[in-house]
Amino acid sequence: MELELGLALPGGDLIAELGLASEKSTSMCRKRGFDDMFCRATSPPLFVQKDGDDDDGDDDDSRFNHLQELNLGSRVLVGWPPVRVSRRKSEEGGKRRVNCVKVNMEGVAIGRKVDLSLHDSYQALFLTLSQMFPKKQHDGEESDAAYYKVTYEDEDGDWMLVGDVPWEAFIL
Amino acid sequence: MVGGFRWAAMFPDEVWEHVFSFLPADADRNAAALVCRAWYRLERRSRWRVFVGNCYAVEPAAAVRRFPEVRAAAIKGKPHFADFNLVPSDWGGGAEAWVEAMAEGWPHLEELRLKRMVVSDDCLELIARCFKNFKVLSLVSCEGFSTAGLAAIAANCRYLRELDLHENEVEDNCLHWMSHFPESCTSLVTLNIACLEGEVNVSVLERLIGRCPNLKTLRLNHSVPLERLVGLLHRAPQLVDLGTGKYAAQHHPELFSRLESAIAGCKNLKGLSGFWEAGPTFLPAIYSVCEGLTSLNLSYATIQGPELIKLISRCKNLQRLWVMDLIEDEGLIAVAASCKLLQELRVFPSDPYGAAQPISLTEHGLVAISAGCPMLHSVLYFCRQMTNAALLTVAKNCPNFTCFRLCIMEPHTPDYITRQPLDAGFSAIVESCKHLRRLSLSGLLTDLVFKSIGASANRLEMLSVAFAGDGDAGLHYILSGCKNLRKLEIRDCPFGDKPLLDNAAKLETMRSLWMSSCSVTLGACRQLARKMPLLNVEVINERKRGLPLELQPDNCPVEKLYIYRTVAGPRSDTPSCVWILR
Numbered sequence: 219m220e221l222e223l224g225l226a227l228p229g230g231d232l233i234a235e236l237g238l239a240s241e242k243s244t245s246m247c248r249k250r251g252f253d254d255m256f257c258r259a260t261s262p263p264l265f266v267q268k269d270g271d272d273d274d275g276d277d278d279d280s281r282f283n284h285l286q287e288l289n290l291g292s293r294v295l296v297g298w299p300p301v302r303v304s305r306r307k308s309e310e311g312g313k314r315r316v317n318c319v320k321v322n323m324e325g326v327a328i329g330r331k332v333d334l335s336l337h338d339s340y341q342a343l344f345l346t347l348s349q350m351f352p353k354k355q356h357d358g359e360e361s362d363a364a365y366y367k368v369t370y371e372d373e374d375g376d377w378m379l380v381g382d383v384p385w386e387a388f389i390l
Numbered sequence: 391m392v393g394g395f396r397w398a399a400m401f402p403d404e405v406w407e408h409v410f411s412f413l414p415a416d417a418d419r420n421a422a423a424l425v426c427r428a429w430y431r432l433e434r435r436s437r438w439r440v441f442v443g444n445c446y447a448v449e450p451a452a453a454v455r456r457f458p459e460v461r462a463a464a465i466k467g468k469p470h471f472a473d474f475n476l477v478p479s480d481w482g483g484g485a486e487a488w489v490e491a492m493a494e495g496w497p498h499l500e501e502l503r504l505k506r507m508v509v510s511d512d513c514l515e516l517i518a519r520c521f522k523n524f525k526v527l528s529l530v531s532c533e534g535f536s537t538a539g540l541a542a543i544a545a546n547c548r549y550l551r552e553l554d555l556h557e558n559e560v561e562d563n564c565l566h567w568m569s570h571f572p573e574s575c576t577s578l579v580t581l582n583i584a585c586l587e588g589e590v591n592v593s594v595l596e597r598l599i600g601r602c603p604n605l606k607t608l609r610l611n612h613s614v615p616l617e618r619l620v621g622l623l624h625r626a627p628q629l630v631d632l633g634t635g636k637y638a639a640q641h642h643p644e645l646f647s648r649l650e651s652a653i654a655g656c657k658n659l660k661g662l663s664g665f666w667e668a669g670p671t672f673l674p675a676i677y678s679v680c681e682g683l684t685s686l687n688l689s690y691a692t693i694q695g696p697e698l699i700k701l702i703s704r705c706k707n708l709q710r711l712w713v714m715d716l717i718e719d720e721g722l723i724a725v726a727a728s729c730k731l732l733q734e735l736r737v738f739p740s741d742p743y744g745a746a747q748p749i750s751l752t753e754h755g756l757v758a759i760s761a762g763c764p765m766l767h768s769v770l771y772f773c774r775q776m777t778n779a780a781l782l783t784v785a786k787n788c789p790n791f792t793c794f795r796l797c798i799m800e801p802h803t804p805d806y807i808t809r810q811p812l813d814a815g816f817s818a819i820v821e822s823c824k825h826l827r828r829l830s831l832s833g834l835l836t837d838l839v840f841k842s843i844g845a846s847a848n849r850l851e852m853l854s855v856a857f858a859g860d861g862d863a864g865l866h867y868i869l870s871g872c873k874n875l876r877k878l879e880i881r882d883c884p885f886g887d888k889p890l891l892d893n894a895a896k897l898e899t900m901r902s903l904w905m906s907s908c909s910v911t912l913g914a915c916r917q918l919a920r921k922m923p924l925l926n927v928e929v930i931n932e933r934k935r936g937l938p939l940e941l942q943p944d945n946c947p948v949e950k951l952y953i954y955r956t957v958a959g960p961r962s963d964t965p966s967c968v969w970i971l972r
Contacts, residue, residue: 342671
């Protein structure tokens, strides 16, 4: 199933609204964000799906296939793009290997993607998550951010509480 | 001169020298020197600063002879495309010839700035030994030296004020080079070691900066841990420009608060850079100085958009911002709202080779900045998509651009909405921005854009072209227009012999022309070299193809071509892959 980006509020049948990916909605989608928004029919509690970090192929619809082609289809060109050798070296040295995980929140139709390699601690991750999924107000009372638990699915398919293992072990 | 009256003798020489001291610009001094022999003689004895844009344009001895009182020299070597590995590593640009001539003729030299040159340790030792009053050494994008050479500078230059090492390739063979600064060295104003890859003895550094009360600029390398930054800042609270070392550590509330207070203690801080491996944890430690910052370089920090926004929104007085494309459109919109004094923006690609997830940095970010920042005049922008409409808007919003460099990372990318070439967009830029001095093109472009550039870009001095144009007409438009063009660099364009030969005279009015992977033949280069004795026509063919170049036929294609004007004739230090045609 091709997953579509929607600009509507969470909930509702976004796929039906958008219909097949038209050119117009595709370019609108491209404006909105990168491959971090998609719909799910069911919304389990806030969880981090670790096995999803490498299969970008599943999530990317035709819009991002286009972008990926631009990046991967080109032959190797010397000195292009014109980025200085020193800058490239430092990027490699910084060991910035992208480590993306999908995050869904209970009651929110649209999930997000988080790059763990850009965070250095659980605190930083929770900060990002709290910004991505802002507190909703139910009947005037403020929900406590601490009310939500963050869980992840490990290799064995078990749901674990995020924060149990040291950060360095978690991101591996 | 009127009749035979030698009006220059109206005043004693000292008066004229005093008059000339009010002419700092080289162009004005050059003009004065042409008025009469007396002025030529007087001007040359009073010029104390020289800039040599191409180290091979003049013999070092000739330059030293003409201007005997020089105190400050700046010299550039390799062509700009050397930054991107397009120039063979042994091409040239060695500094020895210059340093030897200067040691001989300018013993009072105080400042030396070299860019894209090969500087050996022997050169550094010569500098350290021969110039008794040496104060400023600036090496930008150089290579060929090691920390042993730096040790010689540290040990012998008693009045050293600036050691500015920017993006050099430095071999690390002398771990304790900084210990060679004697206790008597207290004069440092600038110390920039950001490009060094090796370990730095932070205790030695602490003692050094502790005894240099005038230190204004300190840029550390990534080996200096965050914990030690605190101690360094305590010893140099007067800093105006700070480059941090590694900006990451185990999260520790105590370290955070010590760092925060150390940074807050630097009341004069205007510039920040470094931030290697920075994550969100320690970024808030700099919040207290954000309001005073005029320059912020986060281009080595892989921080995500939201954190960048929180930081940059506090920098209301920012004039220069260098950042990674992780800032995305949303971040640039926030910059446009907060940084109303922004003059220069550079957005670098976090992932130039496109393996990671796509970043949402598009034409919208650029348009937002152009609309929100009225003082913007210099842009470097790496992105993956663009439209003519966006460029038209940018051109309308920013008629004051002096430098516009747009790099759409995939070659031949058209306007992604209309699928048209980006001719209209770039034409709008050159037609609107009457003060444009530097332009880099990208995306799908036909000869039409060159027609506009040739006709409208009257102040353009440097043009970079890649994967553009349809044929010879494109290059002809540029060479027959662009009155003030000094440097032209072209790669992978279908430009051939005819526009070069038709515009040979133009090449003598420029500093240099680089063409690689174009359609130029050896025959045209031979013709050009014969016709223009004041040009060095360098043909660079790295692939050895049987016959040596002298015996190749005229229709042999030229891989890389570098043409520059010179009064020094052909250079004698060419490697085997470079032929200078006469």
